[in-house]
Amino acid sequence: MKPLVYIVDxxxxxxxxxxxxxxxADMDVATxxxxxxxxxxxxxxxxxxxxxxxxxxxxxxxDLHAELxxxxxxxxxxxxxxxxxxxxxxxxxxxxxVDFLAKPVRVEELLDAVNQALARDAADRTEHxxxxxxxxxxxxxxxxxxxxxxxxxxxxxxxxxxAEVGTSEITVKIHRGQAMKKMxxxxxxxxxxxxxxxxxx
Amino acid sequence: xPGTLRSALLKAAIVLLTAAIFAxxxxxxxxxxxxxxxxxxxxxxxxxxxxRVLAVTALCLVLxxxxxxxxxxxxxxxxxxxxxxxxxxxxxxxxYLAHAGAQxxxxxxxxxxxxxxxxxxxxxxxxxxxxxxxAASIAHEVNQPLAAISANGEAALRWLRRxxxxxxxxxxxxxxxxxxTCRASEVIRRIRALAQKGExxxxxxxxxxxxxxxxxxxxRELASHGATLVVEVADGLPPVAGDRxxxxxxxxxxxxxxxxxxxxxxxxxxxxxxxxPSTHGDGVRIAVTDQGPGIPDDQCGRLFEPxxxxxxxxxxxxxxxxxxxxEAHGGxxxxxxxxxxxxxxxxxxxxxxxxx
Numbered sequence: 001m002k003p004l005v006y007i008v009d010x011x012x013x014x015x016x017x018x019x020x021x022x023x024x025a026d027m028d029v030a031t032x033x034x035x036x037x038x039x040x041x042x043x044x045x046x047x048x049x050x051x052x053x054x055x056x057x058x059x060x061x062x063d064l065h066a067e068l069x070x071x072x073x074x075x076x077x078x079x080x081x082x083x084x085x086x087x088x089x090x091x092x093x094x095x096x097x098v099d100f101l102a103k104p105v106r107v108e109e110l111l112d113a114v115n116q117a118l119a120r121d122a123a124d125r126t127e128h129x130x131x132x133x134x135x136x137x138x139x140x141x142x143x144x145x146x147x148x149x150x151x152x153x154x155x156x157x158x159x160x161x162x163a164e165v166g167t168s169e170i171t172v173k174i175h176r177g178q179a180m181k182k183m184x185x186x187x188x189x190x191x192x193x194x195x196x197x198x199x200x201x
Numbered sequence: 202x203p204g205t206l207r208s209a210l211l212k213a214a215i216v217l218l219t220a221a222i223f224a225x226x227x228x229x230x231x232x233x234x235x236x237x238x239x240x241x242x243x244x245x246x247x248x249x250x251x252x253r254v255l256a257v258t259a260l261c262l263v264l265x266x267x268x269x270x271x272x273x274x275x276x277x278x279x280x281x282x283x284x285x286x287x288x289x290x291x292x293x294x295x296x297y298l299a300h301a302g303a304q305x306x307x308x309x310x311x312x313x314x315x316x317x318x319x320x321x322x323x324x325x326x327x328x329x330x331x332x333x334x335x336a337a338s339i340a341h342e343v344n345q346p347l348a349a350i351s352a353n354g355e356a357a358l359r360w361l362r363r364x365x366x367x368x369x370x371x372x373x374x375x376x377x378x379x380x381x382t383c384r385a386s387e388v389i390r391r392i393r394a395l396a397q398k399g400e401x402x403x404x405x406x407x408x409x410x411x412x413x414x415x416x417x418x419x420x421r422e423l424a425s426h427g428a429t430l431v432v433e434v435a436d437g438l439p440p441v442a443g444d445r446x447x448x449x450x451x452x453x454x455x456x457x458x459x460x461x462x463x464x465x466x467x468x469x470x471x472x473x474x475x476x477x478p479s480t481h482g483d484g485v486r487i488a489v490t491d492q493g494p495g496i497p498d499d500q501c502g503r504l505f506e507p508x509x510x511x512x513x514x515x516x517x518x519x520x521x522x523x524x525x526x527x528e529a530h531g532g533x534x535x536x537x538x539x540x541x542x543x544x545x546x547x548x549x550x551x552x553x554x555x556x557x
Contacts, residue, residue: 011345013381017352020374024359104348107355 003118004028004048008038008064009080011053014103018051018110025111027118035064043075047125049098049117051110054081054088062088065095074124076117080105134194140182146200148172149179152188153195208249215245219264226268236265236288240295251303258296265289324522325398328450331457332396338421342388346381353378391418394446395453401444401529405552408441408448408485409434412474415452419460427467428460435475438485442552443530451523451534455489455545458519461512462493462543483551488537490544501536523547 005022009015010033019029032038054062065077079092079100089100098120099113141149144165151161158176162169185191219242226235239261246257269285332339357374360367391414416432423430452472459470470491477484496504496511503509505524510517520534527534532549 011349013349013377013384014345014352016377017349017356017374017381020356020370020377021352021359024356024363024370103344104351107352 001046002026002028003121004030004044004046005051005114005118006038006043006048006075007031007051008033008035009051009053010034021107021110022051022114027114038064039067043073047118047122049076049078049114049121051078051080051114054079054092062091062095065092065097069096074121074128076120076124078110078113078117131197134183134197137183138194138198141179142175145175145179145182148175149183149191149195150200152176152179153192153200211245212249215242215249218242218245219261223264223268226265227271234284234288236261236268236285237291239265239288239292243292243296243299247299247303251307254296254300254303258292258300261292261296262289265292320522320525321401322398323518324447324450324526327454327516327518327522328395328446331450331453332392334457335418335422338425339388339392339418342421343385346385346388349381350378350385353381387417395449397446401447403442403444403530405440406443406445406448408438408474408487411445411449412452412472412487415449415456416472419453419456423456423460423470426460426464428463429467429469430456431469431471433471433473433475437476438474439476439483439551441485441530441549443549444526447526448530448549451526451547452487452489454519454523455547458545459489459491459493459543462491468492468542477548484532484548485551486546486548488544488546490540490542492542495541496536496538496543498538501538504536505534 005027007015007018007022007029009018009031012033015031015033019031022029030041032041050068052064065079068075068077076098077096079089079097080103081088081100092100098117099109101109101113138146147165148161151164152158156164158169158172161176162172165172179185180188180191183191183194185194219239222235222238222242242261243254243258246254250257265285265288269281273281353374357371357378360370360374394414395418412432412434416430419430456470456472463470468491470489472487472489474485474487477486500511504511505520506517507521508517524534527547527549530549532547534545534547537544537546
C-alpha cells in the first residue's frame with residue numbers, strides 16, 4: 001500500500017501542485033484547505049504524515065500541531081512557510097516537527113522531508129504495534145501473575161516476593177513461569193524490558 | 202459645450218457693443234457721455250479675455266478720443282471736451298481696476314492649481330507608503346503562485362519522466378501553471394494600479410470591482426493581523442463617477458485603520474456598500490465597521506484634522522487625504538458616533554446627479 005500524505009494549506013493552487021508532485025512520487029495524498037477540515041476528517045490507519053502550512057488563515061499551523069499532540073496523535077509533521085523566519089522554525093523543530101521548509105520549497109528537500117516523516121511514522125507504528133501486542137498479552141495474565149511480574153521486574157528475589165504477597169516460594173515460581181510463558185518472554189531480561197515498556201513500576 | 206458657446210456669444214456681444222457705442226458717439230450729436238458705456242465693454246472683457254483687459258481699455262480710450270475729434274470736427278467745444286475727459290477717466294479707471302482684479306484672480310487660480318498638485322502628490326506618497334506597509338503580505342501574495350508554479354513544473358517533469366508518462370497529469374499541471382501565472386500578474390496589476398502617479402480621471406467606476414480589488418490586496422495583511430473581512434455589496438448600486446485609484450486609496454485606508462484599531466486581538470471588519478435611501482438623494486453609502494475600542498464622540502470631528510492621529514506612530518495624514526479625495530468626488534466622509542467599534546462612512550453622489 002502506498003503511503004499517505006495529508007496536506008493542509010489554505011492556498012488551493014499550491015495544494016493541488018504539491019498533491020500532484022507527491023502523487024508523481026508514488027504517494028497517496030489527501031488535501032485540506034483548513035485545520036477544521038483536517039480535524040474533522042477521520043484518519044486512515046496507515047503509514048502517513050502531515051505537510052502543514054504554518055500560517056493558515058487565522059489559525060496557525062503551530063496550533064494545529066500542538067492540538068494534534070494533545071490528542072495523542074503522533075503523526076509526523078513537515079512544516080512549510082512563506083515567511084521562513086528562524087524563531088518560527090526553531091519553535092517548530094522544538095515541538096517535534098520533522099522538517100521546516102521555506103516556500104517555494106525545493107522538490108528534493110520536500111521529498112526528503114516527507115520520506116523522513118513517513119519513515120518516522122513507520123517506526124512509530126511498529127513500536128506502537130509491539131506495545132499493543134504486549135498489552136494484549138498482559139491482559140491474559142491473572143491479577144496474581146501481574147503482581148508477581150511487577151515485583152520480579154523490580155528485581156526482588158522469589159523469596160522476597162513470597163514474603164511480600166504472603167505465599168510460598170514455590171507458588172511464586174509457578175506464577176512467574178506462567179507470566180513469562182503468557183508474555184512470550186524468552187529470558188527473564190525480556191520480561192523486565194516488557195514490564196518497563198508497560199510501565200509496571 | 203454651453204460654456205464655450207456662452208463665451209463666444211459674449212465675445213460677439215462685446216464687439217457689437219463696442220461698434221454701437223462708437224457709432225452713437227461719433228455719428229450722432231447726442232448731448233450725453235455715451236462713451237462712458239465703454240466701461241461695460243471693459244468689464245465684460247474680464248470674463249472672456251482676462252489677459253487683454255489693458256489692451257481693450259486702450260482701444261476704448263482711443264475710440265473715445267477719435268469720436269470726440271470726429272464730432273467736434275477738430276474744433277474745440279468745451280462741453281464736449283469735458284464729457285470726453287470724464288469718459289476717458291471712467292474708462293481708464295475701470296480698465297485699471299478690472300486688470301488688477303483679473304491678475305489677482307489669475308494668481309489665486311494658480312495657487313489653487315499648485316495646491317491641487319501638492320495634494321495629489323501627497324495622496325500618491327501616502328498610497329506608496331501604504332504599499333510599503335503591505336510589502337510583506339504582498340510579497341507573500343506573489344510568492345504563493347510562484348511556489349505553486351515551481352511545484353507544478355516539477356510535478357509535470359516527474360510525470361513525464363516516469364516509466365509510463367502520464368500525459369493527463371502533465372496537462373493538468375500545465376493548466377494550473379497558467380492559472381497561477383494569471384494570479385501572480387493579477388496581484389502585480391493591483392499594486393501597479395495603486396502605485397501609479399497621475400492626474401485623477403473622473404469616469405464611471407465599477408464600485409463592486411474596486412471593493413473586490415481592495416479586499417484581494419489586503420486579504421493576506423488582514424489575515425496576518427487576525428482580522429476577517431466581511432464584504433456586503435448590495436445589488437444594483439447606482440453608478441458612481443470618480444477616480445478608481447483614489448477611491449481604492451480611501452477604502453484601503455479605512456480598512457487598514459479598522460484592522461489596526463482591532464490589534465492585537467483581531468476581529469471582524471465589515472465593509473457594507475449600498476444605495477442611499479432615496480430621501481437622502483441618489484448615491485452610494487460605503488461603511489467600514491471594526492470591532493475595536495471605537496472613537497469617543499468628542500473626537501469624531503478631529504479625526505479628519507491633519508496630523509491628528511490616535512496611533513502612536515501615525516502620521517495623521519490618512520483620513521485628511523481621504524476627506525479631500527471624497528470631497529473632490531462631491532461626497533462626504535464622517536465617523537458615525539456611538540456603537541461598539543468604530544464606523545466610518547463615505548457617501549458618494551451617483552454620476553447621473555453629478556453630471557446634472
